[in-house]
Amino acid sequence: MARRILLPGAGIVAALLLWWLGSHLLTARTPVATAFAPWPSAKALAALLAGADIWYHARLSLQRVSVGLLLAFAFGVPLGVLTGLSRSFSQATTPVFQFLRMISPLSWMPIAVMVLGVGDAPVYFLLAFAAVWPILLSTAAGVAQLDANWLLLARSLSATRRETLFRVILPGITAQILTGVRLSIGIIWIVLVPAEMLGVSAGLGYFILDTRDRLAYSELMAAIVLIGALGYLLDLLARWMHARWLHA
Secondary structure, three states: OOHHHHHHHHHHHHHHHHHHHHHHHHHHOOHHHHHHHHHHHHHHHHHHOOOOOHHHHHHHHHHHHHHHHHHHHHHHHHHHHHHHHOOHHHHHHHHHHHHHHOHOOOOOHHHHHHHHHOOOHHHHHHHHHHHHHHHHHHHHHHHHHOHHHHHHHHHHHHOOOOHHHHHHHHHHHHHHHHHHHHHHHHHHHHHHHHHOOOOOOOOOHHHHHHHHOOOHHHHHHHHHHHHHHHHHHHHHHHHHHHHHOOOO
C-alpha cells in the first residue's frame, strides 16, 4: 500500500523539480519563462479554479468531447460489427479505413469550416473523426475473436439476426468496445485543444489562445495543467468502467 502511494508521489515530485529546473534555466535566456515556473502557475491555477470562467470553458470542452465521442461510437460500433461479420465488407473497406485513419484529423480543419461553417459543428466533426477509428478497429477485432460456437448456438435456437446481435455479439465484445472507447478518449482529448482554436468563442482551446493574446503566461500554464488533470480523470473513468465490466 505504501509503495503504491510513495512511487507515484515520487514521480510527481521529480516532474515538478524538472519543471522548476527547466523554467529556471530558460529564464537566463528568456526572462518571460519565470511566468511558466511551478509557483506562479500554481497561484494562477488556484485563482482560475476559484472563479467561474474556467469552469464555463471546461464545461463546453467536456460537452464537445461527449458529443464527438457519441458520434464516433454511433458510427464506429456498427461499422466495426459489420467489418468483423462480413469478409466481403471488410475486404472492400479496410483499405479505405486504413487510408483515412492515417490522415491527421487537424488536416481536415479548413474543409470542415468551409462545409460546416464556423462554430461547434466542425469541432464535433474533427473530434468524431479522430475518435472513430479505435472504436471501429477494437469492435471489429472483438467480433473476429468471438467464439464461433456462440453464433452456432444462436442459430440452432432459431435466434433472429437482431437477437443474435444484441444478445450474443454485443455482450460478447463489450470489453473490446470499452477498450476502443478508452483509446478514443485519449485521442479526442488531444485533438480537442487545437480543434477549439477553430472559430469558437469558448472552451479550453480558446482559453489557451486568449491567455496568449493577453500575455497571461502563468494562466496559460495553469490551463495546460488543468487540461492534463481533466484528461487524466477521463482516462481514470474509462479504466474504471473497463475494469468494472471485466469483473462484473
